Amino acid sequence: MRRALLILGILALVFSAFVSVLRLLLPGSSLVEVFPIEPEALQPPAAMLGPANAPTPAPAIQTFPILLTLQQGVDGYDGCVDTFFEYYRLNDNFCRSPELYLRSNNKASVLLRYDLTRLPPIAFGLDRDASIQKATLSVFVIQGRKDTVIGLYRVRRPWDACSVTWNLPWTKPGGGDGAEDRDPDPSSELTTIKATGWLEWDVTELMRDWLRDPAANQGLMLKSFELRWPALLILFSADHPALGSRPKLTIQYEASVRTPTPILPTPTATMLPEPAATPTAPAEPAASPTTPPTPIPTATATPVPGSRVVELRWRPRMNVGNSYNITAVFRTSAQSEDAPVALPYELSVGGHLTAPSFSVTGLSETQQLLPDVNADLSWSWTVTPRLVGPQPLSLDLVFAWRTADVVSAEPGVWYKTKIVLVDRPVATWAQIDMARNTMALLGLGCLVGWYLLRRRA
Numbered sequence: 001m002r003r004a005l006l007i008l009g010i011l012a013l014v015f016s017a018f019v020s021v022l023r024l025l026l027p028g029s030s031l032v033e034v035f036p037i038e039p040e041a042l043q044p045p046a047a048m049l050g051p052a053n054a055p056t057p058a059p060a061i062q063t064f065p066i067l068l069t070l071q072q073g074v075d076g077y078d079g080c081v082d083t084f085f086e087y088y089r090l091n092d093n094f095c096r097s098p099e100l101y102l103r104s105n106n107k108a109s110v111l112l113r114y115d116l117t118r119l120p121p122i123a124f125g126l127d128r129d130a131s132i133q134k135a136t137l138s139v140f141v142i143q144g145r146k147d148t149v150i151g152l153y154r155v156r157r158p159w160d161a162c163s164v165t166w167n168l169p170w171t172k173p174g175g176g177d178g179a180e181d182r183d184p185d186p187s188s189e190l191t192t193i194k195a196t197g198w199l200e201w202d203v204t205e206l207m208r209d210w211l212r213d214p215a216a217n218q219g220l221m222l223k224s225f226e227l228r229w230p231a232l233l234i235l236f237s238a239d240h241p242a243l244g245s246r247p248k249l250t251i252q253y254e255a256s257v258r259t260p261t262p263i264l265p266t267p268t269a270t271m272l273p274e275p276a277a278t279p280t281a282p283a284e285p286a287a288s289p290t291t292p293p294t295p296i297p298t299a300t301a302t303p304v305p306g307s308r309v310v311e312l313r314w315r316p317r318m319n320v321g322n323s324y325n326i327t328a329v330f331r332t333s334a335q336s337e338d339a340p341v342a343l344p345y346e347l348s349v350g351g352h353l354t355a356p357s358f359s360v361t362g363l364s365e366t367q368q369l370l371p372d373v374n375a376d377l378s379w380s381w382t383v384t385p386r387l388v389g390p391q392p393l394s395l396d397l398v399f400a401w402r403t404a405d406v407v408s409a410e411p412g413v414w415y416k417t418k419i420v421l422v423d424r425p426v427a428t429w430a431q432i433d434m435a436r437n438t439m440a441l442l443g444l445g446c447l448v449g450w451y452l453l454r455r456r457a
Helices: 002-025 204-212 429-456
Strands: 031-036 060-071 080-086 099-103 108-114 131-143 149-154 188-191 197-202 220-223 232-236 248-259 308-314 317-319 324-332 342-354 358-362 367-372 377-385 389-402 412-423
Touching (some): 060 412, 131 204, 188 197, 324 342
Antiparallel strands (some): 060 248, 099 232, 149 220, 358 377
Protein backbone atom coordinates (compact mmCIF):
# COMPACT_ATOMS: atom_id res chain seq x y z
CA MET A 1 0.00 0.00 0.00
CA ARG A 2 2.77 2.45 0.94
CA ARG A 3 4.72 1.59 -2.19
CA ALA A 4 1.64 2.09 -4.39
CA LEU A 5 0.99 5.52 -2.84
CA LEU A 6 4.62 6.52 -3.38
CA ILE A 7 4.63 5.44 -7.04
CA LEU A 8 1.25 7.04 -7.74
CA GLY A 9 2.30 10.31 -6.07
CA ILE A 10 5.58 10.52 -8.03
CA LEU A 11 3.82 9.74 -11.35
CA ALA A 12 1.16 12.38 -10.68
CA LEU A 13 3.77 15.05 -9.89
CA VAL A 14 5.86 14.10 -12.93
CA PHE A 15 2.74 14.35 -15.13
CA SER A 16 1.90 17.75 -13.64
CA ALA A 17 5.45 19.01 -14.28
CA PHE A 18 5.36 17.67 -17.85
CA VAL A 19 2.09 19.49 -18.55
CA SER A 20 3.55 22.71 -17.11
CA VAL A 21 6.51 22.51 -19.48
CA LEU A 22 4.18 21.67 -22.38
CA ARG A 23 2.01 24.64 -21.44
CA LEU A 24 4.98 26.98 -21.84
CA LEU A 25 6.29 25.52 -25.10
CA LEU A 26 3.22 24.79 -27.21
CA PRO A 27 1.60 28.24 -27.54
CA GLY A 28 4.67 29.49 -29.41
CA SER A 29 5.79 33.08 -29.77
CA SER A 30 3.87 36.03 -31.12
CA LEU A 31 4.48 37.35 -34.60
CA VAL A 32 5.94 40.87 -34.61
CA GLU A 33 5.27 43.02 -37.68
CA VAL A 34 6.17 46.65 -38.32
CA PHE A 35 4.02 48.77 -40.65
CA PRO A 36 4.87 52.32 -41.78
CA ILE A 37 2.33 55.09 -41.26
CA GLU A 38 1.21 56.75 -44.47
CA PRO A 39 2.19 60.45 -44.34
CA GLU A 40 -1.33 61.48 -45.39
CA ALA A 41 -2.82 59.83 -42.32
CA LEU A 42 -0.46 61.49 -39.83
CA GLN A 43 -0.28 64.94 -41.44
CA PRO A 44 -2.07 67.58 -39.33
CA PRO A 45 -4.13 70.31 -41.02
CA ALA A 46 -2.07 72.96 -42.79
CA ALA A 47 -3.71 75.68 -40.70
CA MET A 48 -1.90 74.28 -37.66
CA LEU A 49 1.51 74.34 -39.36
CA GLY A 50 1.58 77.45 -41.52
CA PRO A 51 0.75 81.15 -40.97
CA ALA A 52 -2.81 81.99 -40.07
CA ASN A 53 -3.42 83.85 -43.36
CA ALA A 54 -2.07 81.09 -45.58
CA PRO A 55 -4.58 79.91 -48.18
CA THR A 56 -5.97 76.45 -47.55
CA PRO A 57 -6.81 74.24 -50.51
CA ALA A 58 -9.86 72.01 -50.44
CA PRO A 59 -8.96 68.83 -48.56
CA ALA A 60 -8.86 65.59 -50.49
CA ILE A 61 -11.35 62.87 -49.62
CA GLN A 62 -9.96 59.45 -48.72
CA THR A 63 -12.07 56.34 -48.14
CA PHE A 64 -11.11 53.33 -46.07
CA PRO A 65 -12.94 50.09 -45.17
CA ILE A 66 -14.19 49.33 -41.65
CA LEU A 67 -15.78 46.19 -40.24
CA LEU A 68 -17.89 47.19 -37.23
CA THR A 69 -19.93 45.07 -34.81
CA LEU A 70 -22.59 46.72 -32.65
CA GLN A 71 -23.41 44.60 -29.61
CA GLN A 72 -25.01 45.80 -26.38
CA GLY A 73 -22.36 46.38 -23.69
CA VAL A 74 -19.41 45.76 -26.05
CA ASP A 75 -16.92 48.53 -26.96
CA GLY A 76 -19.07 51.16 -25.26
CA TYR A 77 -22.25 50.58 -27.30
CA ASP A 78 -25.53 50.78 -25.35
CA GLY A 79 -28.11 51.47 -28.07
CA CYS A 80 -29.66 48.02 -28.52
CA VAL A 81 -33.07 47.19 -27.03
CA ASP A 82 -35.11 44.01 -27.54
CA THR A 83 -38.10 42.10 -26.21
CA PHE A 84 -40.71 39.56 -27.31
CA PHE A 85 -44.47 39.09 -27.04
CA GLU A 86 -46.49 35.88 -27.26
CA TYR A 87 -50.05 34.66 -27.67
CA TYR A 88 -50.00 32.52 -24.52
CA ARG A 89 -49.32 35.51 -22.25
CA LEU A 90 -51.34 38.31 -23.83
CA ASN A 91 -50.64 41.08 -21.30
CA ASP A 92 -47.12 40.16 -20.11
CA ASN A 93 -44.00 42.17 -20.89
CA PHE A 94 -40.49 40.69 -21.15
CA CYS A 95 -38.17 43.68 -21.63
CA ARG A 96 -35.70 42.52 -18.93
CA SER A 97 -35.65 38.87 -19.92
CA PRO A 98 -32.21 37.40 -20.72
CA GLU A 99 -33.92 35.17 -23.30
CA LEU A 100 -36.24 35.84 -26.24
CA TYR A 101 -38.96 33.43 -27.43
CA LEU A 102 -39.84 32.96 -31.08
CA ARG A 103 -42.66 30.50 -31.87
CA SER A 104 -43.90 29.11 -35.14
CA ASN A 105 -47.45 29.70 -36.41
CA ASN A 106 -47.01 33.37 -35.36
CA LYS A 107 -47.49 32.56 -31.67
CA ALA A 108 -44.50 34.62 -30.43
CA SER A 109 -42.41 37.33 -32.10
CA VAL A 110 -39.15 39.15 -31.30
CA LEU A 111 -38.48 42.90 -31.51
CA LEU A 112 -35.01 44.48 -31.84
CA ARG A 113 -33.79 48.01 -32.44
CA TYR A 114 -30.27 49.43 -32.84
CA ASP A 115 -29.99 53.16 -32.22
CA LEU A 116 -27.59 54.51 -34.88
CA THR A 117 -27.51 57.98 -33.32
CA ARG A 118 -25.69 56.72 -30.18
CA LEU A 119 -22.65 55.10 -31.79
CA PRO A 120 -19.43 54.37 -29.86
CA PRO A 121 -16.11 56.01 -30.87
CA ILE A 122 -15.06 52.92 -32.84
CA ALA A 123 -17.93 53.55 -35.30
CA PHE A 124 -15.84 56.18 -37.05
CA GLY A 125 -17.44 57.72 -40.13
CA LEU A 126 -20.68 55.71 -39.94
CA ASP A 127 -23.06 58.39 -41.16
CA ARG A 128 -25.20 59.24 -44.17
CA ASP A 129 -22.03 59.68 -46.28
CA ALA A 130 -20.69 56.19 -45.50
CA SER A 131 -20.83 53.58 -48.25
CA ILE A 132 -22.46 50.47 -46.77
CA GLN A 133 -21.07 47.31 -48.37
CA LYS A 134 -22.93 44.77 -46.24
CA ALA A 135 -24.91 44.69 -42.97
CA THR A 136 -25.96 41.54 -41.11
CA LEU A 137 -28.18 40.97 -38.07
CA SER A 138 -27.11 37.92 -36.02
CA VAL A 139 -28.91 36.28 -33.08
CA PHE A 140 -27.73 33.28 -31.07
CA VAL A 141 -30.17 30.36 -30.65
CA ILE A 142 -29.74 28.09 -27.63
CA GLN A 143 -32.79 25.97 -28.40
CA GLY A 144 -34.58 25.55 -31.70
CA ARG A 145 -35.51 23.28 -34.57
CA LYS A 146 -34.15 22.72 -38.05
CA ASP A 147 -36.11 23.66 -41.19
CA THR A 148 -38.00 26.50 -39.53
CA VAL A 149 -38.70 29.51 -41.77
CA ILE A 150 -38.14 32.87 -40.04
CA GLY A 151 -38.84 36.24 -41.62
CA LEU A 152 -37.36 39.62 -40.69
CA TYR A 153 -39.74 42.56 -41.04
CA ARG A 154 -39.25 46.32 -40.89
CA VAL A 155 -41.25 47.84 -38.01
CA ARG A 156 -43.18 51.00 -38.87
CA ARG A 157 -44.57 51.95 -35.45
CA PRO A 158 -42.61 53.42 -32.48
CA TRP A 159 -42.52 51.08 -29.49
CA ASP A 160 -41.15 50.96 -25.98
CA ALA A 161 -39.54 47.66 -24.97
CA CYS A 162 -41.01 47.75 -21.46
CA SER A 163 -44.56 48.43 -22.69
CA VAL A 164 -44.88 45.95 -25.54
CA THR A 165 -47.37 43.08 -25.12
CA TRP A 166 -49.31 40.88 -27.51
CA ASN A 167 -52.00 43.55 -27.72
CA LEU A 168 -49.97 46.76 -27.43
CA PRO A 169 -49.13 49.00 -29.26
CA TRP A 170 -50.37 47.18 -32.39
CA THR A 171 -53.41 48.00 -34.51
CA LYS A 172 -53.82 44.23 -34.85
CA PRO A 173 -52.86 41.99 -31.89
CA GLY A 174 -49.56 40.20 -32.25
CA GLY A 175 -48.05 42.76 -34.61
CA GLY A 176 -50.12 41.41 -37.48
CA ASP A 177 -50.08 42.56 -41.05
CA GLY A 178 -51.38 46.05 -40.31
CA ALA A 179 -49.63 48.55 -42.57
CA GLU A 180 -49.05 50.85 -39.59
CA ASP A 181 -47.34 48.09 -37.57
CA ARG A 182 -44.83 46.47 -39.93
CA ASP A 183 -44.10 45.74 -43.58
CA PRO A 184 -46.37 43.01 -44.94
CA ASP A 185 -43.44 41.28 -46.68
CA PRO A 186 -40.17 40.30 -45.00
CA SER A 187 -37.03 42.26 -45.81
CA SER A 188 -35.05 39.05 -45.42
CA GLU A 189 -35.95 35.41 -44.76
CA LEU A 190 -34.06 32.27 -43.77
CA THR A 191 -34.63 28.60 -43.01
CA THR A 192 -32.76 27.20 -40.02
CA ILE A 193 -30.28 24.43 -40.85
CA LYS A 194 -29.49 23.49 -37.25
CA ALA A 195 -31.15 23.61 -33.86
CA THR A 196 -28.61 25.90 -32.16
CA GLY A 197 -26.02 28.50 -33.12
CA TRP A 198 -26.00 31.85 -34.91
CA LEU A 199 -28.76 32.91 -37.31
CA GLU A 200 -28.06 35.74 -39.76
CA TRP A 201 -30.25 38.02 -41.87
CA ASP A 202 -29.09 40.50 -44.49
CA VAL A 203 -30.11 44.06 -43.53
CA THR A 204 -27.92 46.02 -45.96
CA GLU A 205 -30.72 48.01 -47.58
CA LEU A 206 -32.34 48.73 -44.22
CA MET A 207 -29.04 50.05 -42.87
CA ARG A 208 -28.68 52.42 -45.83
CA ASP A 209 -32.23 53.70 -45.32
CA TRP A 210 -31.70 54.23 -41.57
CA LEU A 211 -28.52 56.24 -42.12
CA ARG A 212 -30.25 58.44 -44.68
CA ASP A 213 -33.33 58.88 -42.47
CA PRO A 214 -32.67 58.05 -38.77
CA ALA A 215 -36.33 58.77 -37.87
CA ALA A 216 -37.39 55.80 -40.02
CA ASN A 217 -35.48 53.38 -37.80
CA GLN A 218 -38.19 51.74 -35.68
CA GLY A 219 -36.35 48.45 -35.48
CA LEU A 220 -37.01 44.92 -36.70
CA MET A 221 -39.47 42.13 -35.97
CA LEU A 222 -38.71 38.40 -36.23
CA LYS A 223 -41.72 36.22 -37.05
CA SER A 224 -42.28 32.61 -38.06
CA PHE A 225 -45.44 31.58 -39.92
CA GLU A 226 -44.20 27.98 -40.07
CA LEU A 227 -47.25 25.65 -40.18
CA ARG A 228 -45.64 22.26 -40.83
CA TRP A 229 -44.72 21.63 -37.20
CA PRO A 230 -44.58 23.49 -33.89
CA ALA A 231 -41.24 25.10 -33.10
CA LEU A 232 -39.95 27.12 -30.16
CA LEU A 233 -36.69 29.02 -30.60
CA ILE A 234 -35.01 30.52 -27.53
CA LEU A 235 -32.56 33.34 -28.30
CA PHE A 236 -30.07 35.23 -26.17
CA SER A 237 -31.26 38.80 -25.60
CA ALA A 238 -29.34 42.07 -25.23
CA ASP A 239 -29.63 41.62 -21.43
CA HIS A 240 -28.02 38.18 -21.32
CA PRO A 241 -24.87 37.97 -19.12
CA ALA A 242 -22.84 36.42 -21.98
CA LEU A 243 -21.81 39.59 -23.85
CA GLY A 244 -20.42 37.76 -26.86
CA SER A 245 -23.70 35.92 -27.48
CA ARG A 246 -25.99 38.95 -27.44
CA PRO A 247 -27.65 40.01 -30.73
CA LYS A 248 -25.20 41.83 -32.95
CA LEU A 249 -25.31 44.07 -35.98
CA THR A 250 -22.24 43.65 -38.19
CA ILE A 251 -21.60 46.45 -40.70
CA GLN A 252 -18.97 46.48 -43.44
CA TYR A 253 -18.63 49.99 -44.84
CA GLU A 254 -16.29 52.57 -46.31
CA ALA A 255 -15.89 55.81 -44.38
CA SER A 256 -14.85 59.08 -46.01
CA VAL A 257 -12.08 61.15 -44.44
CA ARG A 258 -10.98 64.60 -45.55
CA THR A 259 -7.20 64.43 -45.73
CA PRO A 260 -5.57 67.87 -45.28
CA THR A 261 -3.04 68.75 -47.98
CA PRO A 262 0.22 70.41 -46.83
CA ILE A 263 0.79 73.85 -48.30
CA LEU A 264 4.13 74.92 -49.73
CA PRO A 265 5.06 78.63 -49.44
CA THR A 266 4.37 80.51 -52.67
CA PRO A 267 6.54 83.56 -53.63
CA THR A 268 4.64 86.82 -53.83
CA ALA A 269 4.35 88.17 -57.35
CA THR A 270 5.75 91.69 -57.98
CA MET A 271 4.07 94.05 -60.45
CA LEU A 272 6.45 95.35 -63.16
CA PRO A 273 6.14 99.00 -64.35
CA GLU A 274 4.40 99.42 -67.66
CA PRO A 275 6.70 100.61 -70.49
CA ALA A 276 6.55 104.27 -71.64
CA ALA A 277 4.20 104.96 -74.49
CA THR A 278 6.76 106.39 -76.98
CA PRO A 279 10.25 106.63 -75.53
CA THR A 280 12.47 109.18 -77.32
CA ALA A 281 15.74 108.11 -75.79
CA PRO A 282 17.06 105.17 -73.85
CA ALA A 283 16.12 105.45 -70.28
CA GLU A 284 18.85 106.18 -67.80
CA PRO A 285 19.69 103.22 -65.57
CA ALA A 286 17.96 103.38 -62.24
CA ALA A 287 20.03 104.47 -59.33
CA SER A 288 21.06 101.80 -56.88
CA PRO A 289 18.89 101.77 -53.77
CA THR A 290 20.44 103.34 -50.79
CA THR A 291 18.78 100.93 -48.41
CA PRO A 292 19.00 97.15 -48.61
CA PRO A 293 15.86 95.33 -49.71
CA THR A 294 13.63 93.91 -47.02
CA PRO A 295 14.18 90.15 -46.80
CA ILE A 296 11.19 87.83 -47.29
CA PRO A 297 10.20 86.42 -43.92
CA THR A 298 10.94 82.74 -43.55
CA ALA A 299 8.46 80.49 -41.80
CA THR A 300 9.73 79.03 -38.58
CA ALA A 301 9.99 75.26 -38.64
CA THR A 302 7.16 73.70 -36.66
CA PRO A 303 7.88 70.42 -34.90
CA VAL A 304 5.70 67.57 -36.17
CA PRO A 305 5.92 63.81 -35.58
CA GLY A 306 8.47 62.45 -38.00
CA SER A 307 8.59 59.09 -39.70
CA ARG A 308 6.47 56.70 -37.62
CA VAL A 309 5.50 53.05 -37.66
CA VAL A 310 3.06 50.72 -35.93
CA GLU A 311 4.60 47.65 -34.31
CA LEU A 312 1.95 44.93 -34.06
CA ARG A 313 2.44 41.80 -31.96
CA TRP A 314 -0.17 39.11 -32.64
CA ARG A 315 -0.62 35.36 -33.24
CA PRO A 316 -1.54 34.17 -36.74
CA ARG A 317 -2.89 30.87 -35.34
CA MET A 318 -5.23 30.60 -32.34
CA ASN A 319 -7.51 28.04 -30.73
CA VAL A 320 -11.18 28.44 -29.85
CA GLY A 321 -11.66 29.04 -26.13
CA ASN A 322 -8.09 30.17 -25.39
CA SER A 323 -7.10 33.77 -24.67
CA TYR A 324 -4.26 35.65 -26.39
CA ASN A 325 -2.65 39.08 -26.07
CA ILE A 326 -2.39 41.54 -28.96
CA THR A 327 -0.21 44.65 -28.64
CA ALA A 328 0.17 47.68 -30.90
CA VAL A 329 2.88 50.33 -30.44
CA PHE A 330 2.80 53.69 -32.24
CA ARG A 331 6.46 54.77 -32.30
CA THR A 332 9.14 56.54 -34.33
CA SER A 333 10.77 54.48 -37.06
CA ALA A 334 14.19 54.77 -35.38
CA GLN A 335 15.22 55.10 -31.76
CA SER A 336 16.05 58.72 -30.93
CA GLU A 337 17.99 60.06 -27.98
CA ASP A 338 16.96 63.66 -28.61
CA ALA A 339 15.35 65.65 -25.84
CA PRO A 340 11.53 65.77 -25.88
CA VAL A 341 10.17 68.40 -28.27
CA ALA A 342 6.72 69.76 -27.46
CA LEU A 343 4.11 69.73 -30.21
CA PRO A 344 2.42 73.05 -31.13
CA TYR A 345 -0.93 71.23 -31.01
CA GLU A 346 -2.58 68.42 -29.07
CA LEU A 347 -2.44 65.13 -30.98
CA SER A 348 -4.90 62.52 -29.75
CA VAL A 349 -4.58 58.95 -31.04
CA GLY A 350 -7.34 56.37 -30.61
CA GLY A 351 -6.44 52.69 -30.93
CA HIS A 352 -9.32 50.34 -31.82
CA LEU A 353 -9.32 46.60 -32.41
CA THR A 354 -12.34 45.32 -34.34
CA ALA A 355 -12.82 41.55 -34.10
CA PRO A 356 -16.40 40.38 -34.82
CA SER A 357 -15.77 36.68 -34.05
CA PHE A 358 -13.65 37.27 -30.91
CA SER A 359 -14.38 38.28 -27.35
CA VAL A 360 -12.20 41.38 -26.89
CA THR A 361 -11.10 42.96 -23.60
CA GLY A 362 -9.18 46.23 -23.71
CA LEU A 363 -6.20 46.40 -21.34
CA SER A 364 -5.28 50.05 -21.98
CA GLU A 365 -6.83 53.44 -22.58
CA THR A 366 -8.38 53.69 -26.03
CA GLN A 367 -7.75 57.43 -26.51
CA GLN A 368 -4.21 58.62 -25.72
CA LEU A 369 -2.31 61.91 -26.08
CA LEU A 370 1.10 62.11 -27.74
CA PRO A 371 3.18 64.27 -25.34
CA ASP A 372 6.04 65.08 -27.75
CA VAL A 373 7.37 64.25 -31.21
CA ASN A 374 9.62 61.43 -29.95
CA ALA A 375 7.18 59.69 -27.60
CA ASP A 376 5.59 56.27 -28.07
CA LEU A 377 2.01 55.14 -27.46
CA SER A 378 0.86 51.56 -26.95
CA TRP A 379 -2.39 49.60 -26.76
CA SER A 380 -3.03 46.01 -25.72
CA TRP A 381 -6.04 43.70 -25.83
CA THR A 382 -6.92 40.16 -24.78
CA VAL A 383 -8.87 38.25 -27.45
CA THR A 384 -10.64 34.90 -27.23
CA PRO A 385 -11.74 33.28 -30.53
CA ARG A 386 -15.35 32.09 -30.69
CA LEU A 387 -15.51 30.67 -34.25
CA VAL A 388 -13.35 28.21 -36.19
CA GLY A 389 -11.75 29.14 -39.52
CA PRO A 390 -10.09 32.27 -40.98
CA GLN A 391 -11.22 35.20 -38.82
CA PRO A 392 -10.42 38.92 -39.41
CA LEU A 393 -8.75 41.25 -36.92
CA SER A 394 -8.74 44.94 -37.83
CA LEU A 395 -6.54 47.53 -36.09
CA ASP A 396 -7.43 51.19 -36.54
CA LEU A 397 -5.55 54.29 -35.35
CA VAL A 398 -7.55 57.53 -35.55
CA PHE A 399 -5.58 60.80 -35.28
CA ALA A 400 -7.24 64.04 -34.14
CA TRP A 401 -5.62 67.45 -33.65
CA ARG A 402 -6.60 70.39 -31.45
CA THR A 403 -5.14 73.84 -30.73
CA ALA A 404 -6.28 76.95 -28.89
CA ASP A 405 -7.31 78.52 -32.22
CA VAL A 406 -8.61 75.43 -33.99
CA VAL A 407 -11.17 73.68 -31.83
CA SER A 408 -11.03 70.43 -33.77
CA ALA A 409 -9.81 69.06 -37.07
CA GLU A 410 -10.83 66.37 -39.52
CA PRO A 411 -9.18 63.15 -38.34
CA GLY A 412 -6.65 61.05 -40.16
CA VAL A 413 -6.84 57.28 -40.12
CA TRP A 414 -4.44 54.36 -40.38
CA TYR A 415 -5.75 50.79 -40.45
CA LYS A 416 -4.51 47.25 -41.02
CA THR A 417 -6.52 44.01 -41.27
CA LYS A 418 -5.00 40.62 -40.44
CA ILE A 419 -6.46 37.13 -40.82
CA VAL A 420 -6.15 34.67 -37.93
CA LEU A 421 -6.53 30.94 -38.57
CA VAL A 422 -8.61 29.61 -35.66
CA ASP A 423 -8.58 25.88 -34.86
CA ARG A 424 -10.64 23.79 -32.47
CA PRO A 425 -8.32 22.21 -29.87
CA VAL A 426 -8.81 18.87 -28.21
CA ALA A 427 -8.90 20.75 -24.89
CA THR A 428 -8.58 24.40 -23.99
CA TRP A 429 -5.70 25.62 -21.85
CA ALA A 430 -8.13 26.27 -19.01
CA GLN A 431 -9.12 22.59 -19.06
CA ILE A 432 -5.49 21.49 -19.29
CA ASP A 433 -4.54 23.74 -16.37
CA MET A 434 -7.35 22.24 -14.30
CA ALA A 435 -6.15 18.71 -15.08
CA ARG A 436 -2.57 19.66 -14.21
CA ASN A 437 -3.59 21.19 -10.90
CA THR A 438 -5.73 18.15 -10.07
CA MET A 439 -2.83 15.78 -10.75
CA ALA A 440 -0.50 17.93 -8.63
CA LEU A 441 -2.94 17.81 -5.70
CA LEU A 442 -3.39 14.07 -6.19
CA GLY A 443 0.39 13.56 -6.18
CA LEU A 444 0.86 15.62 -3.03
CA GLY A 445 -1.99 13.74 -1.34
CA CYS A 446 -0.44 10.37 -2.20
CA LEU A 447 2.96 11.45 -0.86
CA VAL A 448 1.40 12.71 2.38
CA GLY A 449 -0.46 9.39 2.74
CA TRP A 450 2.77 7.44 2.10
CA TYR A 451 4.60 9.53 4.72
CA LEU A 452 1.90 9.00 7.36
CA LEU A 453 1.77 5.23 6.76
CA ARG A 454 5.58 5.05 6.89
CA ARG A 455 5.66 6.79 10.30
CA ARG A 456 2.94 4.54 11.65
CA ALA A 457 4.77 1.38 10.59
